[in-house]
Amino acid sequence: MNINIITVGKIKEKYIKEGINEFSKRLSRYGKLKIIEIDDEKAPENLSQKDMEKVMEKEGEKIISKIPQNSFIISLEIEGKSISSEMLSKKIEDIMISGNNDITFIIGGSLGLSNEVKMMSNFKLSFSKMTFPHQLMRLILLEQIYRAFRIMKNEPYHK
Template structure:
């Protein structure tokens, strides 16, 4: 199984990178994890609605260019479906049983994801109604992917 995380923005903080690398190392026994960082577009606080859409569209084109044909795509979206860790494991297992060997998880930039990316997604996943910084979300996502593999393989995990 190949897991791809396509994320807008770069993680600069060592402590976040250390946490991500730790989970990446633990995931190696379950599959391959690749992280693709998409440069974020400048988005000052006072952008008009039209400019916000433009920024999301530019980032969206870069995201879509990283999605391989025949892969299953999960967009992290605050308006998506909220599921627990066991349901995520079931979702990933079912995707694999359907014959997909690549699962993409997409984390948007500060303005979210473009309509084109959201429409391309096979599933929209919400971790919470709260907003998280993309770098922290990346740590949370990698941990949940690791936890999902532990659950799928009947290995112990904390409930």
Template sequence: MQITVLTVGKLKEKYLKQAIEEYSKRLSRYAKLQIIEVADEKAPDNMSLSEEEQVKKKEGEKLNKYIKDNSYIVALAIEGKQLTSEAFAKTIEDLGVSGKSNITFIIGGSLGLSEDILKKADRLLSFSKMTFPHQLMRVFLLEQLYRAYRINNNEPYHK
């Protein structure tokens, strides 16, 4: 399986880079992983709603350049469906069984994802009703992908 994590913004924090490297290494036993970062747009604090939409639209255009036609697209969005780790593992397994061997997970910037990207997604996935930094979501996503493969292979993993 080919998994692409398409994300807005560069990681700066060393501890997040180390966590991503660790989970990327662990995942390499199960799937081919590619992480693609696109530059985020400047988003000053006092923006109007229309300015926020423009920022998301520009970021969406950058993301869109990397979305492959044959990929199953999962957008991380607070309004998405929440799954247990077991249900997430089953989703990954079902996609593989149904012949969808390319999955692209999309993580937006600090303002979220554009409507264009949300509409293009095959599934909206939420990790929580809470808001998390988009850089930290990469770590959460990779950990859950690793957990999903461990579950699907009946391998032990802490609960």
């Protein structure tokens, strides 16, 4: 299983980097993990709606250029579907059973994802109606993917 995470922005905080490294290491026994960082576009606080859309479009073009061909795309969106850890495990298992050996998770920038990226998505996933820092979301996503594999394999961890 190839697990790709395409994300906008770099990780700055040491404690988040350490958590990401830990879950990346744990996930390595279930598949090949690749984290692809896209540079974020400058987005000052006072952008017009049109300028915000331009920023999302530019970031979206960079994201799309990094999506592996024939990958099952799961975008993280507030408007997406909220599911349990067990349901995420089942979703990943169903994708694998269907013969797709490549999943790409997408975390957008501070303004969100472009409409083009959203339209390409095979499944829109919401972790919450709340907004999380993008750096922290990467760590949360990795933990949930790891948890999903542990559930799938009937291994202890999930409670």
